Amino acid sequence: MDALGNLLLGFAVALTPVNLFWCLIGVVLGTVVGVLPGLGPAATIAMLLPLTLKMDPATAIIALAGIFYGARYGGSTTSILLNIPGESSSVVTCLDGYQLARQGRAGAALGISAIASFIAGTVGVLGLMLIAPPLARFALRFAPPEYFALMVLGLAMVVFLAGDSMVKALLAMLVGLWLATIGTDLFTAESRFTFGQVKLLGGVDFIAATVGIFAIGEVLVNLESRGGAEIFKLAKGLRNLLPTLQDLKDCRFAFVNGSVIGFLIGALPGAGATVASFLSYGIEKAFSRHPERFGAGAIEGVAAPEGANNADAGGALVPLLTLGIPGGNTTAILLGGLILWGYKPGPLLIQEHPQLFWGLVASMYIGNVLLLVLNLPLVPLFAQILRLPYYVLYPLIIGISIVGVYSVNASLFDVWMMGLFGLLGYLMRKAHFPTAALILGMVLGDGLERALRQSLMMSQGDITILATRPISGVLLLIAIAILCLPTIRKVRSWRVETIEREG
Amino acid sequence: MKNRAILLPIAVAAITTVSSGLAWSQEFKPSKQIETVVHTGPGGGSDLLARAIAELLQKEKLVSQRLQVVNKSGGGSAVAMSYLAEKKGETHTIGFFTGVWVTNPLTTAEATVTIKDLTPVVRLVLEPAVIAVKADSPYKNMKDFIDAAKKNPKQLAQSGGSVTSRDNLMRLLIQKATGAQWNFISFPSGGERLSNLLGGHVQIMVIEPQEAGEQIRAGNLRVIAALGEKRLASLPNVPTLKEQGIDVPLIPQARGVMAPPGVPREVVQYWEGVFDRFEKTATWKQYLEQNQFEDGYLKGPGLSKFFDDLTAQMREVLKEAGAKVVR
Numbered sequence A: 001m002d003a004l005g006n007l008l009l010g011f012a013v014a015l016t017p018v019n020l021f022w023c024l025i026g027v028v029l030g031t032v033v034g035v036l037p038g039l040g041p042a043a044t045i046a047m048l049l050p051l052t053l054k055m056d057p058a059t060a061i062i063a064l065a066g067i068f069y070g071a072r073y074g075g076s077t078t079s080i081l082l083n084i085p086g087e088s089s090s091v092v093t094c095l096d097g098y099q100l101a102r103q104g105r106a107g108a109a110l111g112i113s114a115i116a117s118f119i120a121g122t123v124g125v126l127g128l129m130l131i132a133p134p135l136a137r138f139a140l141r142f143a144p145p146e147y148f149a150l151m152v153l154g155l156a157m158v159v160f161l162a163g164d165s166m167v168k169a170l171l172a173m174l175v176g177l178w179l180a181t182i183g184t185d186l187f188t189a190e191s192r193f194t195f196g197q198v199k200l201l202g203g204v205d206f207i208a209a210t211v212g213i214f215a216i217g218e219v220l221v222n223l224e225s226r227g228g229a230e231i232f233k234l235a236k237g238l239r240n241l242l243p244t245l246q247d248l249k250d251c252r253f254a255f256v257n258g259s260v261i262g263f264l265i266g267a268l269p270g271a272g273a274t275v276a277s278f279l280s281y282g283i284e285k286a287f288s289r290h291p292e293r294f295g296a297g298a299i300e301g302v303a304a305p306e307g308a309n310n311a312d313a314g315g316a317l318v319p320l321l322t323l324g325i326p327g328g329n330t331t332a333i334l335l336g337g338l339i340l341w342g343y344k345p346g347p348l349l350i351q352e353h354p355q356l357f358w359g360l361v362a363s364m365y366i367g368n369v370l371l372l373v374l375n376l377p378l379v380p381l382f383a384q385i386l387r388l389p390y391y392v393l394y395p396l397i398i399g400i401s402i403v404g405v406y407s408v409n410a411s412l413f414d415v416w417m418m419g420l421f422g423l424l425g426y427l428m429r430k431a432h433f434p435t436a437a438l439i440l441g442m443v444l445g446d447g448l449e450r451a452l453r454q455s456l457m458m459s460q461g462d463i464t465i466l467a468t469r470p471i472s473g474v475l476l477l478i479a480i481a482i483l484c485l486p487t488i489r490k491v492r493s494w495r496v497e498t499i500e501r502e503g
Numbered sequence B: 001m002k003n004r005a006i007l008l009p010i011a012v013a014a015i016t017t018v019s020s021g022l023a024w025s026q027e028f029k030p031s032k033q034i035e036t037v038v039h040t041g042p043g044g045g046s047d048l049l050a051r052a053i054a055e056l057l058q059k060e061k062l063v064s065q066r067l068q069v070v071n072k073s074g075g076g077s078a079v080a081m082s083y084l085a086e087k088k089g090e091t092h093t094i095g096f097f098t099g100v101w102v103t104n105p106l107t108t109a110e111a112t113v114t115i116k117d118l119t120p121v122v123r124l125v126l127e128p129a130v131i132a133v134k135a136d137s138p139y140k141n142m143k144d145f146i147d148a149a150k151k152n153p154k155q156l157a158q159s160g161g162s163v164t165s166r167d168n169l170m171r172l173l174i175q176k177a178t179g180a181q182w183n184f185i186s187f188p189s190g191g192e193r194l195s196n197l198l199g200g201h202v203q204i205m206v207i208e209p210q211e212a213g214e215q216i217r218a219g220n221l222r223v224i225a226a227l228g229e230k231r232l233a234s235l236p237n238v239p240t241l242k243e244q245g246i247d248v249p250l251i252p253q254a255r256g257v258m259a260p261p262g263v264p265r266e267v268v269q270y271w272e273g274v275f276d277r278f279e280k281t282a283t284w285k286q287y288l289e290q291n292q293f294e295d296g297y298l299k300g301p302g303l304s305k306f307f308d309d310l311t312a313q314m315r316e317v318l319k320e321a322g323a324k325v326v327r
Helices: A002-014 A017-035 A041-054 A057-082 A088-102 A106-139 A144-156 A166-181 A206-224 A245-250 A252-266 A273-286 A300-323 A329-340 A354-387 A390-409 A412-430 A435-459 A470-502 B002-023 B045-059 B078-086 B100-107 B142-151 B166-178 B190-198 B209-217 B265-279 B282-291 B300-320
Strands: B034-038 B067-071 B093-098 B119-127 B130-134 B157-160 B183-186 B204-207 B221-226 B253-259 B294-299
Touching (some): A002 A017, A017 A041, A017 A057, A017 A354, A041 A329, A057 A088, A057 A106, A057 A300, A057 A354, A088 A206, A088 A273, A088 A300, A088 A435, A106 A300, A106 A354, A144 A273, A144 A435, A144 A470, A166 A435, A206 A390, A206 A435, A252 A273, A273 A300, A273 A470, A300 A329, A300 A354, A329 B045, A390 A412, A435 B183, B034 B045, B034 B078, B045 B067, B045 B093, B045 B265, B078 B100, B093 B100, B100 B300, B119 B300, B130 B190, B142 B221, B166 B183, B166 B204, B166 B300, B190 B204, B204 B209, B209 B221, B253 B294, B253 B300, B265 B294, B282 B294, B294 B300
Parallel strands (some): B034 B093, B157 B204
Antiparallel strands (some): B119 B253, B119 B294, B130 B221
8 A cells, every 4th residue: 555655646746747748758759769770868868967957856857767768669660660770679679570561560560569668668667666675685686697697598599599590590699709709808908809909999889780780781682682672561551550459469478578577687787678678589489389480570579579678677777766776877877867966876765755766656657658659650650661662761771770870989980890790791691690699699798708707706716606506597497498499399390200100 | 081181170270270369369268069078888987977067067157168978988998098099189179087097008908098198187086985895794894804805815705897997906905915815806887896795795895985875874885994095074983994004005096187189288278277267166066075076186297297106006006916017
């Protein structure tokens, strides 16, 4: 009952016209930032922070948090339509989203992404409201060995990203892991694989690499098929542009999966939304009755990761608001904001400033509704972009990619890297290597290596530390089980064949 | 390349305008947005400080143009420093330095730009730090911890930033002075350092008092030593290392403003004038207090000497720590 009373207090704060107005501004800005690849919520919030100094702090955090979770809604748009990941957490969305678009179901994919975002976003707020303190305490049990196991579990998802050849998928993943080692080694401050290039000291920019491999690579492959053939089909009529009842039914499990995984992973300061989106995608495929559809346009393959990256936003606020610990860039800026507004973020924040916490929680419920109402009508509008003929669409994709990648660091070097990765993406498609496996290695490589070396520092080089701790042990067992799946499937299909032959 | 081709004539024009006007006016005044380079991503320490100062300068109406923060993160500070060096003679670019700008080029071969290549403007803050343990830990002071570390060499651990960060260098200095040994585990984000301490996975951490403050108040952390010449005003009961019999050189964490190489003297004078006035404002004093920073205001020859001394000290500390010093 206590939570209910507090929530009412929160709604009293969030429903004042001023706060409602700024919540709307926040989520609209967030959507825009999410749609545009490159410029992310962290940079946007940092730029707007000065404007909030004259506001009431509750209003300010409502507006900035709106940008944070609003960006997660918009991130899917360019992923689905143009194969350009809008945010790093929307990379997985490209896999099935873009395939759906090619089959004329762009509207359904965009719609389901908005609906999944709404459901998972709301579940994230519910979690933040109901179980934040105990979850934050649980998250503290995650030390380097646990993170290592989590990263291994993430890498095991390669099983579900592989096309016809497991070997090719593993090779691509290894290249991704190698790419992640480029840059300055955190532990020795030495540089690795930088070939004397100062610009590589900071590592390969993730956005440049993914946009190159997905968007540019795809354009290059399509350019080969000459003739003015239509690449995209687009259904006529508004109703055909939205998800069908069957789509919603197919995504039942994905909604739950994305919400839970996203929220839990979000609460861990060392993981992040991209990890959550890959995990939820893998889980979705593992439990699917028709796994062969994944990668070729499965609607659940859009719903799960898009849900996960929205629930993650709620999860990420858990350590920030209950312990004063920021998990990522965006939450670090919100922490800086809290200090500038005169608060002392820490374990006592909720207790001493309930109107701030509950106002924010209530505003997030409202914000999620606003986002759904905003985003659904935009679906048919955005889908129209696919009516463009290819000679307009391809330059458009390349243009958006260049601007997006350049805007991250204002660096032309990154644009060249994008071109290079575009070529790599093209070659991989030609040789039938799964591009997503490479990206998976790149996303997880950094965290995996770090956690492994940190664990070994903890244990004085004793590698058993990875398996003997309860949480990491369980996670590793699950990872091993997943890695065995293809073999089990093979044995089973071989048995079926044999039995059939004998019968 | 194209970009520079456009910028160069502008820079040259700016310099000639300024020098031709010298006879009757030595004033430089920014005529467009000021590019403000930081070496961290959005949300990092330098980023937050630069954005706060940009805001406060404007609030006090001390600069006529906007300071636009540009994040050049990567390679410790190498990417930001080489970016500044490329802007040679550019009058509308400044950067925010920290101690990393001194240590990073010492250990990274590719980081060819050193602090000597840039133009120092002012040092603004000195960040104090404290050593914290979990509130339920058995260590009530440094002696307890050092004794435990001696009894179980390399069994205890400290969480911190990169190996060239102040946290680790202080550990190496204390280890050398006391003979105790414990591990150092690097975490790139401050959040992870703190959560590993709170989770009991490491035993100690060097932390800024502002970051520790609320954890202490909530009963999660205990502070066992102050890393400074004197005790902190906010933690008057916490003795310094020296008071606890550990006499090691203290490594200051300084933050301030740098300009690209070869900027006209007038530009440095302009910024010195701005920060002279800024340093005295109540707004700035309040900001220092909120963040529990020390006022580290220093400019001119004093600042150059500070960098020379710090570079020499760091080189020694890093060498002794067994790090590969490349220059």
